[in-house]
């Protein structure tokens with residue numbers, strides 16, 4: 001029988017919202033197959049799925065136990081009785097579901113421990129958790145790991161801690177989760193705790209063609225962890241194809257010499273924790289310089305309301321806003337083609353009716369503004385703009401953030417490759433781009449730095465500092481971009497190192 005490969009997700013509206021608040025993303029059968037193979041390798045007597053949903057892991061576990069001829073009791077939890085009712089309709093009968101409880105797994109955990117736990121936890125981000133639940137989770141994690149977990153951790157992070165606590169000695173856990181579990185601000189604390197107490201056996205990442213959740217913008221990883229003495233090495237596996245039998249075989253303990261659908265890297269735990277578990281192994285070479293040695297990075301301007309503050313030159317003229325009260329700006333990544341942005345590109349955007357001018361009246365009192373601009377601002381007030389969350393913190397409310405035009409911009413998020421853009425147009429970017437300010441302003445220095453930044457080897461290093469999303473998208477925050485390693489050979493060939501003072505990392509502003 002050909003099984004359905006993935007859940008069709010509602011793209012918007014109430015149903016999608018329910019998914020977000022309940023975290024109900026279903027694991028495809030082919031993924032459940034290899035996750036279950038790992039936890040059932042030693043033929044345990046019991047298996048726990050602490051976030052049962054429609055029961056995909058129960059079904060896979062039943063098949064496994066049947067084909068390997070051993071008895072397995074299934075234990076489950078969920079907070080949503082309606083979903084569990086659906087599990088009843090899918091190859092699972094009353095006997096399979098008799099140990100299922102409708103209870104919160106993290107805050108009201110089972111009293112016993114389990115030799116096999118398999119989970120796809122609810123993916124609920126921290127800002128969707130009710131305050132009272134968040135406080136209880138914080139207290140739980142502090143008691144469990146003895147350290148504070150940053151409040152930006154989602155429910156899936158606490159679920160992992162609880163799942164590990166619920167493993168019996170020697171027991172196995174297989175956990176599928178978004179890569180942010182090893183990229184968020186809380187990640188270091190979490191993984192140091194795990195690596196010191198448990199044995200990380202395998203981490204599975206997925207190539208774009210084999211992503212388990214094709215409709216969700218997330219980069220999924222599977223962690224296989226045993227409640228055993230921690231080891232020094234583990235397998236970091238990339239799954240290149242769905243339904244990989246080689247993966248089932250590897251996780252069942254049968255390592256093949258050659259594989260076509262998976263790629264296995266043996267990595268040291270120490271290296272992987274410092275590189276990030278979601279990232280491929282960093283090459284042996286460690287670069288000596290980072291972008292932060294040569295430039296500083298800031299996010300682009302947040303206007304608070306692009307429709308009001310950001311407009312075409314034609315519209316500004318219609319309103320009667322003089323050019324002296326406008327700055328040239330670029331508002332979205334799609335408005336930039338390629339790696340160079342020129343004055344002709346600004347004209348091209350204007351011609352296409354794309355906004356290119358930002359209202360900027362800072363430094364002038366209301367009375368000093370032309371009557372047409374005063375009228376425009378009053379119109380904004382009338383429509384309640386001055387009460388909008390971000391805008392109301394500004395004084396006066398129409399005051400704009402300021403940025404010098406950056407010689408280099410960085411497109412930090414997107415399905416297409418993240419890239420550096422040389423800004424010849426004198427624009428300031430809105431928040432869709434980052435501003436890169438070289439520490440020296442001379443054209444020669446900026447050009448050499450640009451050459452290093454636009455080189456594919458440098459772009460490749462973005463994986464080392466960025467957060468990964470589905471479809472190979474990457475997001476890099478300003479501080480993380482400053483940590484971007486610049487390949488030594490390029491820094492040298494572009495003679496950037498001659499600008500550095502004797503102390504590595506401090507730029508010499510004196511003689512070139």
Ligand SMILES: C[S@@+](CC[C@H](N)C(=O)[O-])C[C@H]1O[C@@H](n2cnc3c(N)ncnc32)[C@H](O)[C@@H]1O
Pocket residue numbers: 022023024025026027049050051052053054055056057077078079080083103104105106119120121122123
């Ligand atoms: C991502 S779904 C996974 C379901 C299923 N195991 C699968 O892989 O397809 C997570 C499930 O956890 C349930 N859930 C949410 N909060 C929970 C909690 N605190 N304790 C136990 N289950 C919870 C949700 O209702 C949902 O059915």
